[in-house]
Amino acid sequence: GAVVSQHPSWVICKSGTSVKIECRSLDFQATTMFWYRQFPKQSLMLMATSNEGSKATYEQGVEKDKFLINHASLTLSTLTVTSAHPEDSSFYICSASGSAQETQYFGPGTRLLVL
Amino acid sequence: AQSVSQHNHHVILSEAASLELGCNYSYGGTVNLFWYVQYPGQHLQLLLKYFSGDPLVKGIKGFEAEFIKSKFSFNLRKPSVQWSDTAEYFCAVNPGGSYIPTFGRGTSLIVHP
Numbered sequence: 472g473a474v475v476s477q478h479p480s481w482v483i484c485k486s487g488t489s490v491k492i493e494c495r496s497l498d499f500q501a502t503t504m505f506w507y508r509q510f511p512k513q514s515l516m517l518m519a520t521s522n523e524g525s526k527a528t529y530e531q532g533v534e535k536d537k538f539l540i541n542h543a544s545l546t547l548s549t550l551t552v553t554s555a556h557p558e559d560s561s562f563y564i565c566s567a568s569g570s571a572q573e574t575q576y577f578g579p580g581t582r583l584l585v586l
Numbered sequence: 587a588q589s590v591s592q593h594n595h596h597v598i599l600s601e602a603a604s605l606e607l608g609c610n611y612s613y614g615g616t617v618n619l620f621w622y623v624q625y626p627g628q629h630l631q632l633l634l635k636y637f638s639g640d641p642l643v644k645g646i647k648g649f650e651a652e653f654i655k656s657k658f659s660f661n662l663r664k665p666s667v668q669w670s671d672t673a674e675y676f677c678a679v680n681p682g683g684s685y686i687p688t689f690g691r692g693t694s695l696i697v698h699p
Contacts, residue, residue, distance in 0.1 A: 475629075503685060505686075512692075512694075513691060513692070514676065514689045514690060514691040514692050515630075515676070515689045517686065517687075517689075520686060564629070564630070566630075568685060574620075574632060574635060575632075575687070576632075577622075577629045577630040577631070578629060579628065579629035580629055
């Protein structure tokens with residue numbers, strides 16, 4: 472089946488630093504990748520949708536200058552949390568879908584803790 | 587805006603009990619429907635999905651779900667749960683023609699031996 476990986480699986484950083492999270496589709500070409508944020512005991516909140524080679528589409532209320540998304544190839548998307556603050560601490564999950572765009576395959580998530 | 591409601595936030599069952607988790611959505615047109623499961627410490631996995639055809643969908647691990655269009659529902663069922671079914675369960679809905687899903691807030695299932 473389709474496999475999506477994320478790196479790193481967890482990261483601790485100081486306030487004010489930037490953190491990059493990678494999302495890779497390992498055995499299929501992901502025309503679309505999604506970035507979600509999950510708060511404890513809550514559902515997934517879609518942050519943005521990115522298509523390979525084009526700018527990401529951000530959901531309302533998500534700061535595009537703070538959460539930089541790059542989808543440079545059909546197998547890699549990156550999320551950079553710029554100038555991270557403690558309130559950015561969360562579980563970030565990516566997912567990817569192929570040409571049919573009907574089913575998403577999820578990565579294992581990245582837990583970010585900003586001190 | 588469309589919404590997805592999962593009314594059971596926490597469910598606790600004994601092994602071998604039957605399970606039904608509710609999912610209702612508000613979108614009036616054609617929809618694609620999904621149930622995902624997130625086991626402790628693991629990533630979301632697709633349990634089953636409905637796009638068209640037979641409204642009773644069989645998924646992995648003995649799960650099934652029934653799409654009832656008139657009730658805007660897609661409830662998840664399993665006749666006999668196991669301890670290993672302890673997990674978070676998420677319902678998700680794509681409006682027809684869109685590949686961007688809306689997720690319900692999830693149901694936490696605990697199955698005790």
